[in-house]
Amino acid sequence: MEKKDNFFDLGLSNKILEVIKQKGFEIPSPIQVLTIPILLKNEKDIIGQAQTGTGKTAAFGLPIIENTEKNGITQVLVLAPTRELAIQVAEEMISFRTNREIGILPVYGGQSIEGQLRRLKKGVEIVVGTPGRILDHLKRGTLRLGQLSYLVLDEADEMLNMGFIEDIEKILSQTNEDKRTLLFSATMPPRIVKLAQNFMNEYEQIKVPAKRLTVDLTDQIYFEVNSSDKFEALCRIIDIEKEFYALIFCRTKLKAQHLGNALSDRGYAAAALHGDISQPQRERILDQFRKKKIRILAATDVAARGIDIQELTHVLNYSIPQDPESYVHRIGRTGRAGKRGTAITFITPSEYRKLMHIQRAANAEIRKEKIPKVKQLINMKRKRIIEEISEIIEMKTFGDNLHIAYELLGNHKPDELIAALLTHAYKDDFSPEKYAKIRGVKATVENTSPDLKGTTRLFIALGNKNSITKKKLVDMIKKETLIDSRLIRDIKVYDNFSFANVPFAEAEQIIKAFRKMGGKKKPLVVKAKSEEKKRKTNFSKSRRKRRY
Numbered sequence: 001m002e003k004k005d006n007f008f009d010l011g012l013s014n015k016i017l018e019v020i021k022q023k024g025f026e027i028p029s030p031i032q033v034l035t036i037p038i039l040l041k042n043e044k045d046i047i048g049q050a051q052t053g054t055g056k057t058a059a060f061g062l063p064i065i066e067n068t069e070k071n072g073i074t075q076v077l078v079l080a081p082t083r084e085l086a087i088q089v090a091e092e093m094i095s096f097r098t099n100r101e102i103g104i105l106p107v108y109g110g111q112s113i114e115g116q117l118r119r120l121k122k123g124v125e126i127v128v129g130t131p132g133r134i135l136d137h138l139k140r141g142t143l144r145l146g147q148l149s150y151l152v153l154d155e156a157d158e159m160l161n162m163g164f165i166e167d168i169e170k171i172l173s174q175t176n177e178d179k180r181t182l183l184f185s186a187t188m189p190p191r192i193v194k195l196a197q198n199f200m201n202e203y204e205q206i207k208v209p210a211k212r213l214t215v216d217l218t219d220q221i222y223f224e225v226n227s228s229d230k231f232e233a234l235c236r237i238i239d240i241e242k243e244f245y246a247l248i249f250c251r252t253k254l255k256a257q258h259l260g261n262a263l264s265d266r267g268y269a270a271a272a273l274h275g276d277i278s279q280p281q282r283e284r285i286l287d288q289f290r291k292k293k294i295r296i297l298a299a300t301d302v303a304a305r306g307i308d309i310q311e312l313t314h315v316l317n318y319s320i321p322q323d324p325e326s327y328v329h330r331i332g333r334t335g336r337a338g339k340r341g342t343a344i345t346f347i348t349p350s351e352y353r354k355l356m357h358i359q360r361a362a363n364a365e366i367r368k369e370k371i372p373k374v375k376q377l378i379n380m381k382r383k384r385i386i387e388e389i390s391e392i393i394e395m396k397t398f399g400d401n402l403h404i405a406y407e408l409l410g411n412h413k414p415d416e417l418i419a420a421l422l423t424h425a426y427k428d429d430f431s432p433e434k435y436a437k438i439r440g441v442k443a444t445v446e447n448t449s450p451d452l453k454g455t456t457r458l459f460i461a462l463g464n465k466n467s468i469t470k471k472k473l474v475d476m477i478k479k480e481t482l483i484d485s486r487l488i489r490d491i492k493v494y495d496n497f498s499f500a501n502v503p504f505a506e507a508e509q510i511i512k513a514f515r516k517m518g519g520k521k522k523p524l525v526v527k528a529k530s531e532e533k534k535r536k537t538n539f540s541k542s543r544r545k546r547r548y
């Protein structure tokens with residue numbers, strides 16, 4: 001087998017190897033190792049699946065730059081879901097150029113169309129754009145896509161999520177047949193596969209497993225906290241950290257907005273980013289976030305897509321991600337470029353199993369930590385202040401303030417003076433009252449904390465003696481009611497009867513369906529009363545008896 005852990009082995013030209021060296025890339029990432037030789041050698045289309053931050057831009061960008069010449073004709077179109085991503089991809093590709101003459105232009109909505117027109121008229125070899133604006137240009141006849149060598153669909157899943165499918169199809173229908181199409185996506189839902197089947201020629205599929213280098217550099221922890229205490233827990237975590245420059249992921253736009261507001265109210269440099277924020281405002285917020293004027297950004301997944309800030313110290317899942325892929329995707333925002341970052345996940349007690357599932361599937365190691373206690377926080381803050389002041393004294397970085405000091409010292413006792421200065425500077429920072437109480441969560445043991453909210457426990461008058469098993473029970477319910485078997489949970493089969501948990505609505509449905517079967521006097525399925533509890537109590541009583 002060919003050796004391919006080096007850029008030299010991928011078939012790139014010396015010129016581009018020089019560029020790579022200058023960029024400081026030492027070894028190619030897995031998606032680059034797999035994609036670059038195919039792109040340089042054969043003529044097949046490519047579907048590449050790899051998470052954010054795995055170097056996809058260079059995977060397609062380097063070979064494309066190799067094969068693009070200055071001729072004033074648009075030979076490459078890259079479609080990206082958001083303007084940030086379009087700009088990012090364009091910038092990254094500009095940095096790969098060996099021939100400075102090759103024109104690379106990001107094209108996106110919100111930017112003045114005149115400027116774009118001027119550039120396009122001069123002839124741009126590589127256009128990187130969002131679907132909406134590209135379509136505008138096609139309609140105006142200001143962009144021609146009849147001579148493409150490459151068409152790249154970057155972050156295809158996200159483009160579909162954002163509702164760009166029709167725009168993409170329209171754009172694709174105006175391109176020449178004999179181009180190569182490259183599709184990159186973090187996930188491969190059926191819609192993507194369909195898009196590929198409709199619009200791509202014979203393609204090679206490349207998949208880089210979700211485990212990524214960047215995740216290894218991320219310290220992963222979780223906190224178990226009741227929903228109502230999440231905000232307080234978050235504030236404590238922010239306060240205990242020396243530096244907190246973070247993205248906080250929220251499940252909904254509303255949550256993100258609320259959290260952004262609440263953090264600002266509490267005095268943090270925070271803001272919210274979600275789909276209801278206008279484009280200019282989004283731009284402003286991101287700019288301030290990049291400049292660290294905003295240090296905490298509460299965002300939804302979609303809004304956060306494409307934010308690529310290397311120095312983030314933390315990524316925090318305010319609510320647990322929907323699936324392992326989303327987890328890896330989110331936490332990949334920290335620990336980038338070889339820096340260590342911390343990924344924090346909040347779970348409520350009932351989400352423990354979901355977290356364990358994520359941990360297994362993402363091949364991650366997520367350790368539990370306790371929310372800092374108020375006393376700990378205040379001690380930490382005191383220690384930090386003393387450190388900071390000592391540093392100022394050591395560096396003598398107090399400028400003209402020495403004069404005020406002499407004046408103050410002339411009139412006050414030194415100890416009272418310093419205490420007054422601290423109060424002046426830090427107000428109630430050391431006061432425990434600043435923090436609200438956090439309730440302890442009920443201890444959870446693996447596999448014993450299903451979310452019982454909104455479910456009904458059913459009693460089924462069939463058990464081992466009727467040769468019922470869990471599977472038979474589920475099959476039986478499914479046969480009678482067509483209910484999705486995943487909704488039937490926590491089944492317990494005893495000798496004479498069984499129990500199962502199902503959501504309210506399904507419970508009614510099941511009881512109704514089985515009423516016909518069991519007869520009026522003795523229905524087969526009823527809502528469980530306290531049978532199981534009684535059983536358990538008896539059990540523990542008997543144990544107690546035995547012990548004493």
Ligand code: ADP
Pocket residue numbers: 024025026027028029032050051052053054055056057058092
């Ligand atoms: P993706 O598109 O997969 O999300 P990017 O192409 O945006 O990832 O790359 C993420 C970051 O990693 C960029 O800053 C890029 O310059 C850097 N990068 C890409 N390839 C390499 C490499 N082989 N070595 C080091 N850094 C790399």
Ligand code: MG
Pocket residue numbers: 053056057154
């Ligand atoms: Mg990318």
